[in-house]
Amino acid sequence: MHWSQVEVGALARAASCAPSVHNSQPWVLEVAGDVLGLYERFDVSLPRHDPTGQDRVLSCGTALTNLDLAVRVLGWRPEVELLPSATRPDLVAEIGVADRRDALPAEIDHYSAIFQRSSYRSPFALHHVPPRVLRLLGDAAAGPGTEARLVQSRTEAAPLAQLLTHAGGVLRADRAYQRELTAWSAGFRHRPSKETTLPWSGLVRADTHLPDTVTLTERIAAESLLIVLTADDTRRDHLQAGAALERAWLAAIAAGLVGSVLTQPLHLPEVRAGLIEKLDLPGYPQAILRIGYPVTATPARATIPASAGKSK
The missing domain is CATH 3.40.109.10 (NADH Oxidase)
Known part of the structure; x- marks a missing residue:
């Protein structure tokens, strides 16, 4: 199968809404047939906040979760391989598709939450989380x-x-x-x-x-x-x-x-x-x-x- 333009747009939008260090979005998404490649952008550098690039990789991980959910909501069971290439250190993950599968209700809920997420830095309401x-x-x-x-x-x-x-x-x-x-x-x-x-x-x-x-x-x-x-x-x-x-x-x-x-x-x-x-x-x-x-x-x-x- 090949992802359609509409599907690629949905995948890219889900990734773009992931939280990232200083909102830098240090990743690139590439589509080859039915395989999604998530690449780390080494050119995104925050030498004082993130001297080792650890938060940059952490940010790529949040995008990976969003992509995984988007693939599920599009009706596929994803297959994820982390750091798949010894010659491409910037390739942090590849997402393939296994077979058709309807998304679970909770997966749809969490996918919807992607577009509601924002950082809440004020004090919370007084009632405790159960x-x-x-x-x-x-x-x-x-x-x-x-x-x-x-x-x-x-x-x-x-x-x-x-x-x-x-x-x-x-x-x-x-x-x-x-x-x-x-x-x-x-x-x-x-x-x-x-x-x-x-x-x-x-x-x-x-x-x-x-x-x-x-x-x-x-x-x-x-x-x-x-x-x-x-x-x-x-x-x-x-x-x-x-x-x-x-x-x-x-x-x-x-x-x-x-x-x-x-x-x-x-x-x-x-x-x-x-x-x-x-x-x-x-x-x-x-x-x-x-x-x-x-x-x-x-x-x-x-x-x-x-x-x-x-x-x-």
């Missing part, structure tokens, strides 16, 4: 070598707050990072304010007020945070982490939630090592997804879709 919803998001993130670990109550909020406060201070004082952040946020329709650039959002500006550790501990304890972990720390792991992150985020949106992602503090070795030690993490932390209800939502409306239990 445990059953958090389990659903953890299940969505689980995959080969990936899992999502919930930050547990105040006992873990305190050490996390200490580490994020340290990271916030480092980032606020880093002039090169601030120049890079200013250049990126200039494209925002509404520039992030001091009130919304909270330390866990990864948008700490030179004029951002950093709360004291006690205050930040209270804020974190009132939220739901999922840490996306991988068994190892290779390029493949970063790609899988991005895919897992997007799966969890789309499941959250389908459940009436909003969220935002934090990766920048994890580039500081002392913060990453501190998280592994203080939270006794069973793997490498690649991203933190903070989720909750928007201030305009009510618990009655923000529930798990009826179709969610039918998916895998």
Whole structure:
């Protein structure tokens, strides 16, 4: 089979809506017959935010999840091969099609969520996310070598707050990072304010007020945070982490939630090592997804879709 122009347009649109580091969309999609090739753009460089390109690969992983869903909604069962070529390091994944299959209701829900997703960096509404919803998001993130670990109550909020406060201070004082952040946020329709650039959002500006550790501990304890972990720390792991992150985020949106992602503090070795030690993490932390209800939502409306239990 060959993808039609309309189908290629749908696939490209799904990929373009994936979250990416500084909204850089560091990938290229190529179509050859029935095979989709997802290529990393090495020319997209953020030397202060992402010196090793780890977040760039993570971003390609989020696009991969969107493409996988789009193929399913178009009526096919996808076959995904990661890093398939030893001679093309920029080829991060190939997606082929196996056979016809109707999309599951939850897959359709998550595909629809692709086009609703945006980063919510303000404080959440006060009502908590039910445990059953958090389990659903953890299940969505689980995959080969990936899992999502919930930050547990105040006992873990305190050490996390200490580490994020340290990271916030480092980032606020880093002039090169601030120049890079200013250049990126200039494209925002509404520039992030001091009130919304909270330390866990990864948008700490030179004029951002950093709360004291006690205050930040209270804020974190009132939220739901999922840490996306991988068994190892290779390029493949970063790609899988991005895919897992997007799966969890789309499941959250389908459940009436909003969220935002934090990766920048994890580039500081002392913060990453501190998280592994203080939270006794069973793997490498690649991203933190903070989720909750928007201030305009009510618990009655923000529930798990009826179709969610039918998916895998």
